Amino acid sequence: MAHRGFSLEGLENTMVAFEGAVELGYRYVETDVHATRDGVVVAFHDHSLDRLTDRVGRIPDLSWREVSRARIGARPQPVPQLEELLGAWPDLRVNIDIKSPGAILPLARVIERTRAHDRVCIASFSDQRRREGLMRLTRPVVTSAGQTTAARFRAAAALPPLVRTPVVARVLAGVDGLQVPVRRSGVEVVTPTTVEAAQEVGAFVHVWTVNEVPEMVRLLDLGVDGIVTDRADLLKEVLQARGEWLG
Incomplete structure (x- = not known):
């Protein structure tokens, strides 16, 4: 994006x-x-x-x-x-x-x-x-969720897998997904666990604002649904190289 x-x-x-x-x-x-x-x-x-x-x-x-x-x-x-x-x-x-x-x-x-x-x-x-x-x-x-809902989601995503899904579903009720930074106040926001927790209840994960190619690649490998970037030219090249460009 x-x-x-x-x-x-x-x-x-x-x-x-x-x-x-x-x-x-x-x-x-x-x-x-x-x-x-x-x-x-x-x-x-x-x-x-x-x-x-x-x-x-x-x-x-x-x-x-x-x-x-x-x-x-x-x-x-x-x-x-x-x-x-x-x-x-x-x-x-x-x-x-x-x-x-x-x-x-x-x-x-x-x-x-x-x-x-x-x-x-x-x-x-x-x-x-x-x-x-x-x-x-x-x-x-x-x-997409605001900051308060996103914070509640992060807490829910940290729960044990057996109880996590219904709690995450309740937290994200009323939104279609999350648009979040890679990290906030030094804490990782986008992790394999948070991506999985969101996607297993049908919510998308978009990450902002990512301008470096290695970070784009890492996040795509994590399975995020979208990347928000100032360097749309670089992201396009990354997606083309991966065979994932849909433009």
Whole structure:
């Protein structure tokens, strides 16, 4: 999965980056969303424009007109609306990380308006934010666990095998899978045990953000279902070499 699209020029979460991923043959991209003061959903990671653009200000405090004037990178690119991304490639699957509470309702409206239910995965570090987003949709969508559920899963996965499966199933009820880092606070999150525990109850395991080839290979050998990467070019080469590229 192409993390914020694919760009070696620092043009993350721009239409140029998403196009770069599509041109490589990717069918899945990841993005983040915030909503402007007037309810426009933008594909942008940070809460403010300060780090990535030539403008400053918190996105929830700015109108779309103000945000639309910002430019990203040395090859200046505008901040895209999520609806623009969904409309540009109707078959593209989009993993959407809800970054702020104010984006929940506007995001639901975009998904409903574009009828994108079958090609989005809703994610958030906040389980509450994720659940609130799902409640506002008229049809189910794929969703992944937030941090609290992921922590509960790790505890359940450590149980003896005979009792593990039903506990893991209860913990992951209501989500389709996990999107987790390789390790958190020095503790390994993605291990043979955690991958097996998730998959035996039908949950996928996606790992972020993996940019080194040896680590990609190691995780694929573990049997993870997906890798989220800034180096979509390298991941494609790895998958092609293994005969696993599906682009």
